[in-house]
Amino acid sequence: MKWRYKMKNIGIVVLVCAMLLGTSTIAGINTHIFQGFVDMPVESTAVSLEFPTLEVREEGGYVIVDAGSDTLHTLNPSEPMMPYRTEVFTFPLGTVVRDVKVIPSEVKTVQLNEKVMPAANPAAFNMQHTATERHEGxxxxxxELYPAAWAxxxxxxxxxxxxxxxFLVIQTFPARYMPSTNTLLYTNExxxxxxxxxxxxPAPAALDAYDMVIIAPSKFADGLQPLVAHKESHGVATKLVTLEEIYGGTYFSVQGRDDAEKVKYFIKDAIEQWGITYVMxxxxxxxxxxxxxxxxxxRNAWLDVGDSDKYFLSDLYFADVYKYEEGQPVFDxxxxxxxxxxxxxxxxxxxxxxxFPDVYIGRLACRNSYEVGVMVDKIISYETxxxxxxxxxxxxxxGGDTFPGDQWYDGEESVNKAIEYLSALGIEATTLFTSDGTLTEGQDIIDAVSAGCGFLDFEGHGNPMSWANHPPQDGDTWIGIDETQFIFFKNKDMYPVCMIGGCSNSKFDISLLNLLDFKNLSAIWAHSSWGPECxxxxxxxxxxxxxxxxxxxTSYGYGKSGDTDHDGIFDGIQYRGGFIDIEFxxxxxxxGKDTVGAAHGTAITNYLTKFPPLTNQIDAKTVEEWVLLGDPSLKIGGYP
Structure with missing residues (x-):
């Protein structure tokens, strides 16, 4: 990749056009078009992206197009899988992105013998077997060329x-496909x-009155005071604000159409007036x-990917405070x-x-004052x-064989990749795998956790009340653990930071009261949404x-099986839920993100820059449903 930087003082003319070849303005997603002449100093950055190799490989009656190990593939179901690469640029707040142009070098054409392979339907981490199918959409x-532009x-x-x-995220495509003629256009640069x-x-210096704000009903306020004092003692300036104070305008003027939006506007004001980074x-x-x-x-996100959840809980709503509008951060x-x-x-x-998260957010989903006390005691104990x-x-x-049918044991691959990163820090690993007999029943999990661990990683299938995985090539057998067994955990004062890869394990709106919703009882029972808590x-x-x-x-999670690009790396750790879990x-x-919230929020940001979410529903859902249930400011490993 080659970089060029230059300064110029010019009249800018932005022409938006869609050209098949040659210079073209990049197709914008939620961007603003500036027309006419504007005389002002403008900086310019240029980058040359090289794609030295392009491979077309026949497989299963289709062709797969690869453009090197540093590219990924689009995965919109029933649409051609095309290679792409993302480039990320960061600028100071207040920067106006005036124009982005792309110039492909020599464009070549290849006549294909078969159609480009369509992406398969997404594989859900639920406790039902779903066959992987491919259809031509x-x-x-x-x-028309697919994708519609070179970037x-x-x-x-x-x-x-x-x-x-x-953030400026540019998604580039070294190859484009014309279905009607079955031809491929590609470029090497x-x-x-x-x-x-x-x-x-320069942006005004951020205020630093507080690092974290805790938002809670007044009923829980007294129980949270010891946590505030504890945080303050470790240099985390913390402000407890009750919902009644937010709705009453005690600190800032009240804005918002409903309670959730009022809380989000309050978070915006707390960022701008207090300089907060964390929200609990x-x-x-x-x-x-x-x-x-x-x-x-x-807040429920109304993102419907075709599963039974037409909407789902998303605390990312409260963290994503700003959007870009003509160079300025405005409320989203x-x-x-x-x-x-x-x-x-x-x-x-x-x-x-x-x-993109603008604060690091977490939730204590307490249903009563007793649970507040439990969580306050556990957090203080852990950090001290x-x-x-x-x-x-x-x-x-x-882990185990999440999606039987190929040579990859999906959950075990994910766990091993996490170990690869953590082992560099000297962290010792214990694995419970179905493939080697170390995971045969729930008691194996209870014993390992009760012995004490700082990190716990489940990678497999789930529902709101349980987690499980399969032995190798055996989709009918389930090995795991459910909530009725939690009573047997005996790891007092040895609490791990826990990742749960699976569907709906953190669907924190379930309740025994759902059994009284007779109209929807069949779906509630099938989805295991009738338990006391998730x-x-x-x-x-x-x-x-x-x-x-x-x-x-908080809803169905999604993975990917196989090794479609034949790079020798299991696709399940490169895409979707498998990727983001490992990214944490x-x-x-x-x-070096040593608080849970910073690691969680940064993983979301990194996912968004790698998988542009406004072009793929599964990528959008992956970040929107990925909830942190705990203290976002929690110091991983505790304080010295």
Missing amino acids: DVYARS TWRVGIGLKDNERVV IDIDIDYELPSE LVGGRHGGVAEPKWWCPV DWDSNGNDMFGEWSWRGKDIIDM TAYGQAWSNRFVGI FGWWLARKVDGGAITTIGC FRVYAQE
């Missing part, structure tokens, strides 16, 4: 190293020119049958089409949202006693055992 009947780009605002910046205007003045929401479900009630507001209400269906992506419409202990330097990874939250709030925090999915551990090990 409408794209294959069109006389697409989007601008967002989010946290990078605790500073809010402007793409030049990109970026014109941007830096802010005329405290409060889970509080009764309700036909419509759940909440101690602390939630997640409702760009104004129909009160937030984060919508379905046949009804599509909201264009930013998704874990440091330097042998147990906190141990990792327990649990797997992820119960594991976190378990008394004298369990985890200190959990990260998991990589961020901790390699980027």
Whole structure:
């Protein structure tokens, strides 16, 4: 990759055109078009991307197009799988991205013998076997190039190293496919020119009155005071704010159409007036049958990928405070089409949202004051006693053959990749695998966790009340653990940071009250949404055992099987849920993010820059449903 930098003082003319060959403006996603002449100093950055090899390989009656080990493939179901690479540029807050142009070098044409392979339907981590199927969608009947341009780009605002910046993410395609003629256009080099205007003045120094704000109902306030004092004693300036104070305008003027939006506007004000980086929401479900009630507001994302969840809980809504608009950070209400269906992506419409976290967020989904006390005690115990202990330097990874049918044992591959990153820190690993007989029943998990560990990683299938995986090539046998067994965990004061790879394990809106929803009882029973509390939250709030925090999915999680690009690396650790789970551990090990929230939020940001979410519903859902149930400011490994 070659870089060129230059300064120029010119009149800018931005012409938006879609040209098959030659110079073209990159197709924008949620971008703004500037027309006419503007006389002002503009900086320019140029980058040359090289794609020295292009391989077309026949497989299963189709061809697969590869462009090197540093590229990935688009995975929109029933559409051609095309290679791409993303480039990420960061700028100071207030930067205006004026223009982005792409110039492919010599464009060559290849006549293909077979059609380009369509992406398969996504594989869910639920407890039902779903066959992987490929179908040719409408794209294959069109006389249009796919993708539509040599590159697409989007601008967002989010946290990078605790500073809010402007992200420019450019997705480049070295090859494009014409289905009607079954031809492939490709290039070995793409030049990109970026014109941007830096802010005329540096952004004002961020206020640092507080590092974290805790948002909770007044009923929980007294129980949280010891946690505030504990955080302050370790240099984490913490402010406890009750929901009643937010709704009453005690600190800032009240804005928002409902309670969830009022809380989000409050977070925006707290960023700008107090300089916060962390937000802890405290409060889970509080009764309700036909419509759940909440101690602390939630937001459902109306993203429908075709599974049975037409909407799902998304705390990312509260973390994604800003979007980019003409160079400025503005409030992102997640409702760009104004129909009160937030984060919508379905046949009804599509909201264009930013998704980059602007704060590191976590939730204590407490349903009563007792659970508040349990979590406060566990957090204080962990942060004051874990440091330097042998147990906190141990990792327990649990997996099996998540999607039988190929040579890869999916969950075990994911666990081994996490171990690869953590071992560089000297962390000792214990694995429980179905393939070698170390995982044969739930008691194996209970014994390993009860011995003490600092990290716990489940990679397999799930539902709101249990987790399991398969022995090799045996999709009918399930080995795992459910909530009824949590009572047997005996790891008091040895609580791990826990990753849960599986469907709906962190669906924290389930309740026994759902059994009274007779209209939807069949679906509630089938989805195991009738338990007292979800797997992820119960594991976190378990008394004298369990985890200190959990990260998991509030709805169906998705993976990928096989090795489509034949790079020798299992696709399940390169895409979707498998990638983001592992990325948490990589961020901790390699980027030095030593709080749970920073590692979680940075993993989301990294996912968004690698897999542009506004072009693929599964990628959008992967980050929106990935919830942290715990203290986002938790110091991994405790304080010295």
